[in-house]
Amino acid sequence: MADTYWLSFRLHDSDGYERSYNERLNKLTAEIKASCGNGSRWWFETTSFFVFASDEAIDTIVARIKRAIDTKVDLVVFGKTAYKTARAVGKLDDQDILTLIPDMKKV
Helix, strand or coil, X not given: CCEEEEEEEEXXXXXXXXXXXXXXXXXXXXXXXXXXXXHCCEEXXXXXXXXXXXXXXXXXXXXXXXXXXXXXXXXXXXXXXXXXXXXXXXXXXXXXXXXXXXXXXXX
16 A cells, blocks of 8 residues: 655756756656556645655655755655655755654655
C-alpha cells in the first residue's frame, strides 16, 4: 500500500547554474511523478508544495530529489503524512526546522 508524502521546496532562481529554474522544476516534478508509479496519485496545485502517494521508501525518493535539484542552492523538505519521518535535502540555512520537526533529518 502506498504512503502519502508531503513535499515543500524552494528552487533558487538565478543565472549561472548548470540547469535553469524551469529545468530543475520540471525534473523535480517528473521524478515525483515517477515515484508515484502507475497509481499516478499526486497533487501539485500550489507552486511549491506537492502531496503524492508512493510505494517507494523515503530514502529512494531522496535520491530522486537529489537528481532533480542543485543541492548547493535549492532546498526540499518532505515527509510522510502518517509517520514521524521527514527529510531536508539541499541548502538548509535555518536549522530550526530540525528542532521544530524532531524526526526530520538533514541529508
